[in-house]
Amino acid sequence: MFFKLSVLFLSLLFTSHSLNQDGLFLQRVKLGLSDPAHSLSSWNDRDETPCNWYGITCDSSTHRVNSVNLSSSELMGPFPYFLCRLPLLTSINLGNNSINSSLTDDIATCQNLESLDLSDNLLVGSIPASLSELRNLKQLNLESNNFSGVIPAKFGLFQKLESISLAGNLLTGSIPSELGNISTLQHLLVGYNPFAPSRIPSQFGNLSNLVELWLANCNLVGPIPESLSKLTRLTNLDFSLNRLTGSIPSWLTGLKSIEQIELYNNSLSGRLPLGFSNLTMLRRFDASTNQLTGTIPTQLTQLELESLNLFENRLVGTLPESIANSPNLYELKLFNNELTGELPSQLGLNSPLKWLDVSYNKFSGNIPGNLCAKGELEDLILIYNSFSGTLPESLGKCDSLGRVRLRNNRFTGAVPEEFWGLPQVYLFELEENSFSGKVSSRIASAYNLSVLKISKNKFSGNLPMEIGFLGKLIEFSASDNMFTGPIPGSMVNLSTLSMLVLGDNELSGGLPGGIQGWKSLNELNLANNKLSGPIPDEIGSLQVLNYLDLSGNYFSGKIPKQLEDLNLNLLNLSNNMLSGALPPLYAKEMYRSSFVGNPGLCGDLKDLCLQEDDSKKQSYLWILRSTFILAVVVLVVGVVWFYFKYQDFKKEKEVVTISKWRSFHKIGFSEFEILDFLREDNVIGSGASGKVYKAVLSNGETVAVKKLGGESKKDNTNDSSEKDEFEAEVETLGRIRHKNIVRLWCCCNTGDCKLLVYEYMPNGSLGDLLHGSKGGSLDWPTRYRIALDAAEGLSYLHHDCVPPIVHRDVKSNNILLDSEFGARVADFGVAKVVQGVNKGTESMSVIAGSCGYIAPEYAYTLRVNEKSDIYSFGVVILELVTGRLPVDPEFGEKDLVKWVCTTLDQNGVDHVIDPELDSRYKDEISKVLDIGLRCTSSFPIGRPSMRRVVKMLQEASMGQKPTANKNDEKPSPYYHEEVSDQGSLVQEF
Template sequence: MHISLSLSLLYMGNLQNFLILLFLSLTLSLPLCLSLNQEGLYLQRVKQSLSDPTGSLSTWSDRDATPCNWTGITCDNSPSSSVVSVNLTTASLSGPFPSFLCRLRSLSSISLSNNSINMLPATISTCQNLTLLDLSQNLLVGPIPPTLSDLPNLRYLNLDGNNFSGDIPASLGNFQQLETLILSENLLSGTVSAVLGNITSLKWLQLAYNPFAPSRLAPELGNLTNLEYLWLAGCNLVGEIPESFAKLSSLTNLDVSINQLTGSIPNLIFQLKNVVQIELYQNSFTGTLPAGWSNLTALRRFDASTNKLTGTIPDDLCELPLESLNLQENQLVGLVPESIAKSPNLQEFKLFNNQLTGSLPSQLGVNSPLQILDVSENMFSGEIPENLCAKWALVELVMIDNLFSGNIPVGLGKCRSLSRVRLRSNRLFGEVPAEFWGLPHVYLLDLFNNSFSGNISHMISGARNLSILMISKNKFSGSIPDEIGLLGSLIEFSANENEFSGEIPGPLVQLSQLGKLDLSNNELSEGIPVGIQSLNHLNELNLANNRLSGEIPDDIGRLPGLNYLDLSGNYFSGKIPLGLQNLKLSKLNLSSNRLSGKIPPLYAQEVYRNSFVGNPGLCDDLAGLCPPQVRDRNQGYVWILGLIFAVTGTVLIVGVVWFVWKYWNIKESREGIILSKWRSFHKLGFSEFEIFDCLNEENVIGSGASGKVYKVVLNNVIGSGASGKVYKVVLSNGEVVAVKKLWERSNKDDTSFESADSAKDEFKVEVETLGKIRHKNIVRLWCCCNSGNCKLLVYEYMPNGSLGDLLHSKGALLDWPTRFRIVLDAAEGLSYLHHDCVPPIVHRDVKSNNILLDGEFAARIADFGVAKFVEAVKRGEEFMSGIAGSCGYIAPEYAYTLRVNEKSDIYSFGVVILELVTGRRPIDPEFGEKDLAKWVCITLDQKGVDHVLDPNLDSSFKEQICRVLDIGVLCVGPLPINRPSMRRVVKLLQEAGADNKPKIGKKDGKLSPYYSDEGSAI
């Protein structure tokens, strides 16, 4: 028993000791498992100071011992695992710069680019160990903190793409180790400061695209002997390049483009032996290109376009291994030396828009893999060199507007790499080589305005990629071959002013993509081919001045997109088809034929009179075409009968007037509307009385800031908004119209943002704008009523509603071909407003909800309530009273300018393109603080194109979708000057729809078209 008790006590003693030891162990180890170290606590404060809508900082947990495994955090290998780098690029963070980062004593690198950081405090100088600071593409405003230079170890400073303003601080000249300074694309308004010349350690200096005050290039910048990259584009520089720049011996890139620099190009550039790229375009340089180019052995690109250079191209320039030479839009005069042909690596040779003379070197292309040759708009003469495609690499051959003569070389007919050929407006003659017609990759063949003769070869059937064929104003003869009908990608066929004869080939009606067919001024005979209604994309049909006969087929009235119809100067007979009234034509010409009968009611008005002259059999009193009546012996009786009818008519008219007066009084008491205020813009087939009877809440189809829109089917509101409701009305004749009824406002009751005056102005703008426009892609305004507080606008009805509603509710129903047609239609409508209206019109509210779709999904631009006439704006007669447009579509320059500009519409249209490609709304919670445009650009850079494309789209169209996406990105560029014109956008879309190669290239990492609007023709 004693033994058992002793064992028990021993056991109990050991258990007690064990428990004590276990407690001490847990107590000592608890801080190691559960406590976050001090640097982690600082980073938690950073997290608390920033808005993080996408959860980018969700891994920053206080349950960790250290922050070394957190997103964006890098630690060193020391025992303390100190934080050395914070990289939160594109994390959708917003708020002021988190100063708690500067408490991390070992921190050497901070990258917060592509966020929404909005303030950089002077306390940034406390980050004493920083070597890299990247705050590019944020929302930083105000002056650049002068205390930045207090960071003694800083080597890399990037503040690109913010809104910094004022001068470059003089204190930045105190940097001792800084190697990269990037301040481009801000709002700096001082000068390119000479103090930067003190930072002798600099290797990379970017100040481009700031609105600096006009200033000279500071000679002190020549002290930067370590400088490798100098980018001063768009800095408002004046004067000459200083001689001190000869000391920049390490320079590889010199870019002073888009300034107002003057004088001659200095010889000092030949001392820059390491230079790879020299950009001098869009300045005012004069004189000749200097000699001495053989010293620049590393040069690959030289661009002196858009200057005032004269003289010849130096011979030693041709000894360089050039990849691209671009001298467009200068005033160069002289010859291209024969030695240019000896350049072994010459790939791109562009001299368009100069005054160069003489012939091209005969050996051009023999020794070099020439890919692009563009010598347009010069005064070159002689023959096209025979060996341009000797290396089988030539892709683009552009020689527009010169004095070239002779034949097309036979060798070019074997150049299967060619994709773009433009020889228009020269003096070329002879037959085109048969193989040349059938080159398989050519998408654009332009032989316009030469003296070519002979036939179109049957070998054209091999040109399956051809989308634009322009051979007008030549001497081609014979029949048009049936093989044309095999070119399924053909969008435009212009062959007017030739000597073609025979029938219009029947297979032409198989070209389902054809948008323009111009065969006017030839000797074609017979009739219009059967089945023409299958050309459902046809926009322009011109068969004037041929020998065509027979009846005009009624099927022409079934071409939904036809906008231009000219059949004049032929031998057409019979009646004018009533089906033509289904078309929305901006031009109709049936004159000088043998037509007879009555003119269709829609066209029986004075405005169309010239469309029918020269048809003796036509008679219509409204058009004034009836032949005069011959006075006969019974004319006296006729006069008496006329008098009787006149008296009877007078009595009838008085009765009708009395009845209408009574009816109006009733309507005024019931509706409070005076119908006499109606104004028509087209011949109407319905009575205005019908409209009012249908304006009930059952007919609303939409509404906006100014009123409701009605579909007047005699029964339903199909939309409403801040401006009013839209009603759908089906009239007694079966026609369907949409009626927009603006909200009734009174000054004393109006407490909204828009006053009664603004509603009146919106009504006036919409009426004045749409009342004058005639275009297939602009919604048609039938008539309007303005009576006191009641304002009505009657439009053509669009059964498929708006693009925005359809895309974001039933996007899966819109396949890519339909979306592409919609974007091309909308682009053509906007192009018409910007370039073809007099004066031009800026829409100012381009968005997917203002693009309406008819029954065939053809697009119309609508809602012109805030549109402006450009000329009035340029004269200073109109300024924006507030931000026009809709959230997500507003161009970034609205933040600092109040002037109306077409480039704003182009930005908004770019957002519409991105909507169609991505299927996403312009504003989405997923984007955080960003909009669609910024989200697309960032996602493309970081994840690639597959992460932005709408998954509902057929992947077989991916190549074309990507080309359209590139055009959209180009349109939403942050700088208005870099956005293409709408006319250019239309051309790019047309080429994207036809070409297998994108027409968007990259320059300096940014998307840009190969040619400017004012450069070589597209």
């Protein structure tokens, strides 16, 4: 090291006669930064000045450096304070790099600085108040870092500041009113920070030069202050994603320079104000997801708007015809209101309309024929209205269409030929209408089609063979129509097909040959047709098939034994012409309903025969064998087994009726065998809802048995409803199939005893492993994988289940680990069941979660939803990063979330990360920590969806900066995309 420094010193000394002082300072800057992309390779010592170096600009007369722009250069390291030695430097831009550590008060030595841009870096700690000492500073951009703490009140001392952006950090406290003293300020952007609940400072009305005010997702409460009416130069106003209340102030229509107003996702109420005719510059207005009432003012629709979003309100009345005259309108989203009448007949004729969504209203009449007049329409979403008539022929020429959703209306007539073959369409949903005619062979041109839903119409004729040419087709639903003829043989080529639903038609013929090509098929429903012939053995090769319904047809022959190779959640072969013996796996009483109505099938299941030879001799032998076994059980095993191993069950008066057992997957063990392991020496865990037992079965398989607590004998008034609730809950859980969710094999409910049999996780729970004696054995890659696995499981519950499932008790003890440390979510939904059957308990997990994981809003709403799960999952992330318990005496009155925030503010990220973790993963850990903090936002609307959390975690591993939602991907106040779950159904595609 000494040798290197000596060489460097001699080198600088030797070259000092050629490279000026500014160049020497920049050489020191280069030494302090890591440059893996070699962006600074031109910074050599052979030049007299650095003026030709990459990113350097000099004064033309003095040849001294006045600007350094190294943005997007992949540089790493702390902020290079040697830049402040450059006497004429006025501008520094290090945006979009990996500048880390924290800023110190040394930044104040850059006395001549007019512009400082450190956005999109990895800076942490507090923002130094000494920045206010830079008297010449005009531009300050610190957005998209990890700064914490409060915005310094001293920032009100800036004398020339024109723009300040602190958006996308971890700032707390409240927005200081002192910022209202910066009379020169034109741009104030502090959105997307976890501030404490606070009001918009009325002092901001003093910022007479302000043109941009971006306070999105700042945890703002209360009304919009009247003082802001003085901001007459304002062009962009964004108060979205807050908790603002009251009405939209009428003075807003007096801001004649305004171009964009963003008020979505608040709690604003009342009517839209009059006077919009004054806003001649307004181009975008978004007040969606509020509680607005009344009608859409005609004055608003007479403006030259580009985007109008008023979805998820309580608006009534009609959509004014004048909206069709807006020459630049490209986005119109009004879904989830109570609007009536017809759409304007000229809509789309005068504007480049791209996105039209008026779902979940009461619109009626025909679809305007000019919607795609400019050839740019991409989304046509009209679901759940009362539209009628036929589809206009003009839509068949709209090649730009990608999503067509017309479900649940009153459309009639034939679908235009060209409409079937739109080249860009990937979602085609015509369900629940009265369309008729045939599916055109031109559908082959729709080569991007992924989802085709045309069920519950009056389509007829043969299914065209061209459907088999749609190589990207994932879902095809055409049930409840009048289709005839065979299933096209070409459809077996659809290797990506996941769902094929053709039930309730008049299809004939047999299953096409080569169905083993359906490698991705998850659901096959051909019920209630006129299909015939044998069920091919190849059906057993469809390894991911979960749902098989061939009922109500004329299938004949034997049931393929290969069905035993499938893990079916639903099997229905009833009401056919099948004959012969049942496959042994399905020759059980519980499967009787799957086979009834087949007179030749084992005497229509009279004895559920297990073998083909049904002669008197075989029956006699079977009776003798059964009698012998029964005698052995009664005379020998009964005394020993029943007395010693079921003593505890007799004491608790819990009689398990085997007929109450229900299986959801193919199981290779007896239900009686499970009961043998419900002993104290097999207990592997317990909680408020009951005990968990480990059962090592005779076939070598290991399962976990959860025994739910018995109900009180004192109150049986709700016995029936509770039983129904349990049955409904378990029915939902039993259908779930996901690699990151613990599988429920079977269950039992006798009223007195409730048992759930799950797959066994050999590495136990994350909580035990993380906080037990082996906590240090979990390295960061393993912890990261656990976080991602669990997030994908919860995302499946929230977004892919119908109806969506809220876990209600997400915690590290409910995340189980398999032999490879893959994570699986457990105990989802059971908390709701336990709440019904254990009314007397006061356990937090029975109420709605566990201590330390409960979202803060539960204290005043007493309700849980998917946002509650996201908060709890954020706590799990913080556990993985810190290695600490969610509640610890060391925290005092704080929980883990508050401890992390406080420690970050006072001591930085190094004091938060688990010291057992390898420091080389620090950058990735910091990104995951940021995700955890976003998930634990005190305000539910500030938490990303689980689908977004999965994406953020994936980005963290790929070296990208995680974004909290769609709006964060481009953190410009001028960029906004719709944020709407629609119950996980309406905006699914």
